[in-house]
Amino acid sequence: xxxxxxxxxxxxxxxxxxxxxxxxxxxxxxxxxxxxxxxxxxxxxxxxxxxxxxxxxxxxxxxxxxxxxxxxxxxxxxxxxxxxxxxxxxxxxxxxxxxxxxxxxxxxxxxxxxxxxxx
Amino acid sequence: xxxxxxxxxxxxxxxxxxxxxxxxxxxxxxxxxxxxxxxxxxxxxxxxxxxxxxxxxxxxxxxxxxxxxxxxxxxxxxxxxxxxxxxxxxxxxxxxxxxxxxxxxxxxx
Numbered sequence: 001x002x003x004x005x006x007x008x009x010x011x012x013x014x015x016x017x018x019x020x021x022x023x024x025x026x027x028x029x030x031x032x033x034x035x036x037x038x039x040x041x042x043x044x045x046x047x048x049x050x051x052x053x054x055x056x057x058x059x060x061x062x063x064x065x066x067x068x069x070x071x072x073x074x075x076x077x078x079x080x081x082x083x084x085x086x087x088x089x090x091x092x093x094x095x096x097x098x099x100x101x102x103x104x105x106x107x108x109x110x111x112x113x114x115x116x117x118x119x
Numbered sequence: 120x121x122x123x124x125x126x127x128x129x130x131x132x133x134x135x136x137x138x139x140x141x142x143x144x145x146x147x148x149x150x151x152x153x154x155x156x157x158x159x160x161x162x163x164x165x166x167x168x169x170x171x172x173x174x175x176x177x178x179x180x181x182x183x184x185x186x187x188x189x190x191x192x193x194x195x196x197x198x199x200x201x202x203x204x205x206x207x208x209x210x211x212x213x214x215x216x217x218x219x220x221x222x223x224x225x226x227x228x
Contacts, residue, residue, distance in 0.1 A: 044125075044208055044221040045157075045165065058215055094164060103153040103212040107176065109164035 002027035004095050004110035012089075012117050018082040022095030022110060029053055029076045033098040035106065036069065036080045038091035045094075050104065051078050085117045122147065122218035123209055130226040136197040139223045141209030142190060149190035153212035156185055156194045159222075160205045168207075169194060201227050 008020035022034065036048040049059035051069040059067045063082070071078035082089060092114050096106040124142040131137040141148065141156075148154060154172045157165035167176050169185035172192065182197045192211070196203055204227040209220040 045210075045219045047217040047219070060216055102170070103151070104217045105153075105155055105167065105170045106157075106165070106217075107167055109166075112164055 002097060002108050004097065004108060006093060006095050006110045006113040008093075008113060008115070010114060010116060012085055012115060013119055014086055014117055015084055018080070018085050018089060018115055018117070020080045020093055020095075020113065020115070022078050022080075024076045024078075024097075029071060029073055029078065031100065033100065033104065034069075034071060034078045035096045035098060035104065037094045037096055037106070037109075038089075039094070039112075040088075040091040046091075047104070048080065048082075050098070087117050089115070090117045091115060122213075123211060123220035125207075125209060125220040125223045127221075128224045128226065130228055131196075131199045132228045133199050133201065135199050136195060137199065137225065138196075139194045139207055139209075139225070141192040141194070141211075141220050143192070143211050143218070144190055147190075147211040147213035147218055148187065148192055151212045152187065154185065154187055154192040155210045156183075156192075157208045157210065158203075158205050159208065165208060196225070199227050203227055 003025045005023045030053045033050045035050040039045045066083045068081040092112040094112045095110045097108040156169040159165045172187045173185045206222045
């Protein structure tokens with residue numbers, strides 16, 4: 001069974017770049033869509049975007065100007081960069097997997113990592 | 120402000136049935152039969168309970184069912200159990216992306 005694990009700094013300074021990595025074990029990163037989803041405290045989730053195993057990406061229009069995603073098939077990892085962060089970016093960040101042709105149905109999730117934006 | 124609208128809370132007694140609504144627009148819920156429902160216990164990741172409006176993943180109890188009419192989707196849980204107490208989120212596909220609801224807290228009395 002596939003296992004996803006997020007890693008990265010838990011505290012980011014305002015105006016800096018948030019960087020997270022998701023490590024995938026128990027399965028290959030190939031042939032899937034890999035998404036980042038965040039959930040501010042006490043609120044609903046927000047889809048940030050996905051990176052396909054081919055390297056193609058699609059981002060939420062509301063975040064598109066600040067988001068970059070990539071993947072490293074040799075390490076079975078994919079990454080998120082969110083630039084110019086503010087307190088509004090404070091959230092639990094999840095990585096998640098979707099099968100092709102499922103319209104981004106998230107069938108496996110990481111445990112999540114809390115990122116706080118504060119000076 | 121979330122893209123999909125859910126009631127903030129619902130409650131029911133063990134053994135009863137409850138229904139959670141999820142209202143969207145003509146661009147998401149009404150346009151596609153790709154509504155999902157997720158269950159989230161405190162401090163845990165969301166778990167897929169229903170996909171494509173009314174389908175259950177393997178391992179999910181048949182006490183959970185989903186439906187849709189126009190721009191409103193619904194999740195029904197029958198035979199409420201204590202472990203059903205959690206937050207529930209709906210999600211709809213829209214224009215190559217996904218939108219979520221603000222969540223509904225289910226309390227089992």
